[in-house]
Amino acid sequence: MRSSTEKRERLILAAKRLFYRRGFAGTSLSDVAEDSSVPVGNVYYYFKSKESLAEAVVAAYQNDIQEWTRAAELGPTPQERLKLWLRGYFAMSVDGEDWNCPFGRLLIDLRQQSDRLGELACTLYQFMLSWTSKEFALYSDPADSERLAQNLVSRAQGLGILALVLQDRVELVARFQEVENWIDQPS
Amino acid sequence: MRSSTEKRERLILAAKRLFYRRGFAGTSLSDVAEDSSVPVGNVYYYFKSKESLAEAVVAAYQNDIQEWTRAAELGPTPQERLKLWLRGYFAMSVDGEDWNCPFGRLLIDLRQQSDRLGELACTLYQFMLSWTSKEFALYSDPADSERLAQNLVSRAQGLGILALVLQDRVELVARFQEVENWIDQPS
DNA sequence: GTCTATACCACGATAGAC
């Protein structure tokens, strides 16, 4: 059905936004329903539980990450590709609708909720690690690539929290630029 | 009253632990009461609201940070003091009772709850920034100290999330060691 | 001054109407 999937999509999008801003436990299904212009109790027609809605949200994130990674893969060199990836991260955490730590909150939230959801969220992070690691291996000692990937991803994530505290775009641009410079000479 | 402050203290400690593990919204006052062996409804004798309990939790964190910083100040050189500080951070995020991102979750949670709580939590982060900045200024260009402090704190925080995903102490020790090395030659 | 019984509401979830 046409409208059926539309509403389902609207619910996922609203949940994604609200989980990001208010967290999983802090978001009620009424909030999600209202934000999607779907009748309150009706949510259960599309999702059998709040948890299954969260699964759909993780899947939506997975799509985002894959698209964002695919865009980065257009770069000519591994260094350029990693920088494009980092700019994607910047766009989310600093130029997103709310200064926040993308994935970090989701990860912590869902991990506490259930093992299944926690592992699902970890997959997102692991995907970022393996993709960046693969790129690092192309221009540095492959034995170091895992290590460098962990540094890159965790630094980007840490800057998300810093963004939240500083609320200063200029400062944040400079911090991300430093990570870009490090990409050229990783150590 | 003796027992009065004791119970109050127990409540704060339980709330601190539970907020850390389950988040603010994910923790009910019943949970806190049960964990402190205090009758459920009785919580409101000690705190006028859940929010005021959160304020007390932030204050408890402030105490922790101050103690931890004071311990770090015993180091002979600024480099040594920053490393001691970082080891304190490591102890919390990796050797703590749950792999997590200390302060990060609190910050995101409370910021969403109310402006007042959000600012209170930001104070904790700002305190870490200003203390580390002061130390950096002692052995590097003072014009860079703020920048270096932001790098140090955000990197430590990012490793907290990485710890959550990897769950591998050996790996984490290595990542923190790399930050320690950077402290000697910050750039 | 300390604690308990309870109000009241919002939550996730369901049964069954259209």
Next chain:
DNA sequence: GTCTATCGTGGTATAGAC
């Protein structure tokens, strides 16, 4: 196949008993 009225539980908060 789609949606609505409603249930039971458990949440925060309070009035008032000891």
